[in-house]
Ligand code: PMP
């Protein structure tokens with residue numbers, strides 16, 4: 213987190229967004245949409261501010277948002293969740309992850325099994341707890357874990373199996389075999405499953421399947437999600453975690469000293485969002501799927517090899533056919549060469565495994581169609 217001389221390393225997202233700003237390049241790096249989400253949600257926040265909902269809300273979250281999260285779990289997944297005891301509102305999925313891992317992990321004897329590449333906060337927060345990260349590789353181009361690799365990684369030292377599905381940065385949606393094996397191994401070794409499902413509504417082929425709904429999983433699974441991606445409100449930082457009351461209690465014990473409470477006017481607004489009709493949720497997936505196809509076609513036309521994602525904001529492309537042998541150098545050069553910013557996959561990989569992902573680059577598709585078309589034109593002209 214901090215270099216030997218005491219300087220803090222900025223996240224790859226901050227570094228690459230700054231590069232986009234200084235070069236004027238199209239930012240397909242950091243995953244945030246460039247258009248507002250549903251009008252009802254934005255209006256509900258304005259109304260809450262006007263009503264005076266501007267002071268500390270309850271620590272667990274407003275009763276209405278807790279109820280809306282529980283209703284959402286029941287409506288989409290048939291999961292019965294007690295809003296008063298089994299849900300906690302957090303400052304985005306980031307705080308939910310941090311509070312969860314800080315609550316569950318206790319130093320170097322504890323291990324966290326995680327699929328690699330992984331979202332950058334995972335390794336940073338695990339480092340804060342002092343626990344050991346045990347990566348299971350996801351390999352180009354399908355990015356599904358090998359079940360034997362997974363079995364080898366999990367042991368009685370495993371305290372947490374951390375699953376991100378749909379997956380950032382690869383866009384993979386795990387197969388039923390992978391999900392079932394995670395549950396079987398967690399039961400066998402008495403581990404807690406922590407799932408990060410922030411892209412739950414951004415899947416392209418089949419409905420999202422939360423691990424918490426699988427037989428045997430509910431009692432040992434904490435499910436994390438966030439309003440940011442679903443409602444295009446990444447700056448509001450409203451997330452949540454749901455699961456068994458005894459685990460939620462432990463997460464709350466940490467959360468109360470991290471942020472205490474979260475954005476009061478945003479909570480009724482996200483409750484409104486979670487209660488939008490099914491058509492809203494279907495349409496955001498359809499729209500993003502079309503953007504994925506547009507971006508993918510543009511990358512192929514420019515000469516990249518592409519791994520088409522089944523979900524998430526992201527598409528991974530191999531720049532080796534364009535002569536790249538180091539994605540970090542390639543991405544630092546890309547704004548000047550093509551006027552586009554992207555993120556090297558090595559940013560999501562532990563140092564000893566970077567060689568395996570050397571030529572892979574992540575592009576974000578969550579941008580306006582005209583922006584993606586412009587990016588495709590620029591990439592085709594540059595290569
Ligand atoms: N997990 C994953 C996989 C993400 O991609 C992100 C950010 N986009 C987060 C967690 C953080 O979510 P939030 O902005 O709600 O904190």
Ligand code: GLN
Nearest residue numbers: 223225241242243244380
């Ligand atoms: N989750 C988004 C991404 O992966 C944004 C992350 C961030 O800015 N910390 O790009």
